[in-house]
Amino acid sequence: MDNIILGGMLKEFVIRHDLQQDAPDKQFEKFTNYCLLKADHYDSFDFDLIGTGECMGVDGVGIAIGGVLVGEVADVEQFTKSQFSAKFYFTQAKTSSSFDLGDFLKFSGTVKLFFGQDETVIPSELKRAFAIKKVIYERAAKMAQLPAISLSYAFTGSFDKATSQATPIIESEINSLRSIRYLSSEVDWRVRDGDELARLYRETQNDIQKQISFQRHVALPGINGASAAYIGVVNCSDYVGLIEKESGELNKGLFFENVRDFLGVNNPVNEDIAATINSVGERDRFAILNNGVTIVAKKVIPSGDYFKISQFQVVNGCQTSHVLYKNRSVLSPDMYLTVKIIETSDVDLSGQIISTTNSQSLVVKEAFATIKPYHRRLEDFFSAMRNSNFEYYYERRPHQFDDQDIRHYLVVTAPALIKSFVSVVLEEPHKIHYYYGTLLEEYNRDKSGELFSDTDYPGLYFAAHHIVSKVKSAIVHRPSMKEWVFHIALLVKRIIATALSKHSGLNDRKFLETLTRIDCEFKSAFELAVKILFDQKLPNNSNRAPEVTGLILKKLSEHQFQRLDNARKGERNRSKIGVAATELRLADGIYLGSVVRNDRKGELIEVSYGPYKVAIHKSSSDAVRPKIGERVRFVVRSGKATQAA
Numbered sequence: 001m002d003n004i005i006l007g008g009m010l011k012e013f014v015i016r017h018d019l020q021q022d023a024p025d026k027q028f029e030k031f032t033n034y035c036l037l038k039a040d041h042y043d044s045f046d047f048d049l050i051g052t053g054e055c056m057g058v059d060g061v062g063i064a065i066g067g068v069l070v071g072e073v074a075d076v077e078q079f080t081k082s083q084f085s086a087k088f089y090f091t092q093a094k095t096s097s098s099f100d101l102g103d104f105l106k107f108s109g110t111v112k113l114f115f116g117q118d119e120t121v122i123p124s125e126l127k128r129a130f131a132i133k134k135v136i137y138e139r140a141a142k143m144a145q146l147p148a149i150s151l152s153y154a155f156t157g158s159f160d161k162a163t164s165q166a167t168p169i170i171e172s173e174i175n176s177l178r179s180i181r182y183l184s185s186e187v188d189w190r191v192r193d194g195d196e197l198a199r200l201y202r203e204t205q206n207d208i209q210k211q212i213s214f215q216r217h218v219a220l221p222g223i224n225g226a227s228a229a230y231i232g233v234v235n236c237s238d239y240v241g242l243i244e245k246e247s248g249e250l251n252k253g254l255f256f257e258n259v260r261d262f263l264g265v266n267n268p269v270n271e272d273i274a275a276t277i278n279s280v281g282e283r284d285r286f287a288i289l290n291n292g293v294t295i296v297a298k299k300v301i302p303s304g305d306y307f308k309i310s311q312f313q314v315v316n317g318c319q320t321s322h323v324l325y326k327n328r329s330v331l332s333p334d335m336y337l338t339v340k341i342i343e344t345s346d347v348d349l350s351g352q353i354i355s356t357t358n359s360q361s362l363v364v365k366e367a368f369a370t371i372k373p374y375h376r377r378l379e380d381f382f383s384a385m386r387n388s389n390f391e392y393y394y395e396r397r398p399h400q401f402d403d404q405d406i407r408h409y410l411v412v413t414a415p416a417l418i419k420s421f422v423s424v425v426l427e428e429p430h431k432i433h434y435y436y437g438t439l440l441e442e443y444n445r446d447k448s449g450e451l452f453s454d455t456d457y458p459g460l461y462f463a464a465h466h467i468v469s470k471v472k473s474a475i476v477h478r479p480s481m482k483e484w485v486f487h488i489a490l491l492v493k494r495i496i497a498t499a500l501s502k503h504s505g506l507n508d509r510k511f512l513e514t515l516t517r518i519d520c521e522f523k524s525a526f527e528l529a530v531k532i533l534f535d536q537k538l539p540n541n542s543n544r545a546p547e548v549t550g551l552i553l554k555k556l557s558e559h560q561f562q563r564l565d566n567a568r569k570g571e572r573n574r575s576k577i578g579v580a581a582t583e584l585r586l587a588d589g590i591y592l593g594s595v596v597r598n599d600r601k602g603e604l605i606e607v608s609y610g611p612y613k614v615a616i617h618k619s620s621s622d623a624v625r626p627k628i629g630e631r632v633r634f635v636v637r638s639g640k641a642t643q644a645a
Contacts, residue, residue, distance in 0.1 A: 060092075148186045483541070596628065
């Protein structure tokens with residue numbers, strides 16, 4: 001690759017996402033899809049959901065409904081029960097440094113076939129997307145407007161749309177797609193060259209620093225958990241510049257922690273906002289007629305009347321922001337917007353702000369799933385396990401670890417954790433292809449199957465993810481198994497970790513023993529699971545069928561003698577392994593745990609730290625005794641734990 005900067009970014013991307021085993025062209029395809037779709041679809045983006053395998057002409061297809069990328073017809077049915085918006089994204093990626101018009105025309109030709117009626121000419125890799133498309137158009141009566149279509153051709157060289165001789169030919173080709181009646185509200189195309197891909201990659205890392213004129217502002221009094229907070233007014237045109245990408249497109253990734261998506265220009269509230277913007281007599285009153293926006297940033301640097309803000313989210317004001325952007329050409333210099341800017345790295349404060357500022361908006365509940373206090377327990381649990389050499393980081397809030405040098409495949413998001421839990425603990429791996437919000441809604445109808453229930457032992461989620469992670473590592477050189485990762489993980493659990501069920505009464509001791517057994521006996525369990533699975537000679541794409549899950553579990557029971565034999569072998573070593581696993585030897589440092597017991601004299605405090613219980617000494621005799629459940633910091637020095645002052 002001639003583009004040195006882009007080549008460096010690609011190398012970093014491959015390492016962070018553990019893609020070293022992929023061929024170079026596949027690495028670049030994934031990089032392109034990630035750059036184009038990750039920032040705007042942070043929680044629903046998935047390489048397998050977007051990628052098209054060996055399909056000729058198209059390297060990625062993303063179908064978004066209400067801002068959520070969907071991959072199953074069932075998800076479409078869920079999201080189209082009421083008025084909805086839809087957008088189709090198509091990508092083609094070439095590692096070449098020169099633009100190839102012929103490749104672009106093949107790309108656009110495949111897209112035109114996709115929007116035709118003849119399913120027989122559709123490449124097999126696009127069949128599922130084609131089925132989703134059909135359902136979307138069948139529900140046209142509930143569309144807010146016809147779907148938008150976007151074509152992006154990426155390569156590593158340079159491209160100038162204004163001067164390229166290919167532009168008129170491409171425009172003619174795209175116009176033939178635009179001319180199809182009742183197909184789309186808009187069809188746009190872009191050639192993404194190396195420089196633009198580099199900019200897009202930085203945006204996916206939330207590596208954005210913007211400067212804004214904040215001429216009329218005041219600093220708010222000190223707030224616990226916030227480094228600083230300000231309120232004031234910002235010129236509307238300046239604000240639009242804040243929420244735009246360098247390309248001039250709206251940066252939808254800034255609104256992930258707000259409502260699920262823009263509710264549309266025909267929404268009554270948004271119509272009123274637009275009417276005020278376009279009214280000569282009212283636009284100067286915009287600041288008092290609108291509730292304004294709230295921005296949470298990890299870093300805010302004030303310098304006179306200018307503020308530099310980085311790693312930020314617009315947590316309230318999605319509708320206002322979208323309407324201002326759509327009407328940016330008519331904004332006048334006398335239009336101002338009320339803005340609150342809060343600098344904080346406190347995930348809990350950020351979550352509280354998000355929850356309260358969106359309480360009066362129409363929101364999709366999964367957008368707030370990880371605000372529940374239970375997720376802090378999970379984060380603490382994962383943090384504790386890192387001290388036992390399990391390098392997983394649970395991400396409660398988006399971009400939480402962006403400013404740390406952590407490989408992406410070690411960061412565990414809530415959607416990923418749901419997939420592991422549903423497949424391993426709830427034993428339904430055939431459902432993991434659904435959007436995680438659909439799974440939350442389905443399982444949370446009934447307390448007995450509720451996800452992230454306060455009564456769930458956190459180790460269930462940790463161990464489920466650990467098994468899935470080990471399976472993924474084991475199949476790196478066996479690509480044919482990729483679609484069966486979660487089924488194999490379930491079989492492994494059934495062979496060596498049967499305690500991983502929702503109502504098994506798992507406790508710290510049993511968890512540590514189970515985790516040790518997983519690591520000690522995984523190889524034999526994995527090979528048995530693979531043998532059982534592939535002995536069935538299952539057809540491709542049958543991993544979504546519940547009867548397949550039932551079949552492989554039945555076949556596993558027929559291998560009961562092998563499973564019992566493995567269990568006996570593990571039992572002979574279990575007492576020795578169990579003792580070793582439950583000994584916590586923390587390195588010197590500062591930790592955070594929850595108080596579970598005080599002795600009567602108050603000299604010792606027992607703190608829960610992940611799956612471990614740590615006895616810590618009070619910092620002084622007159623120190624306030626913490627209450628049960630209170631979170632306290634403690635210091636470890638030379639093996640002795642004391643309460644932090």
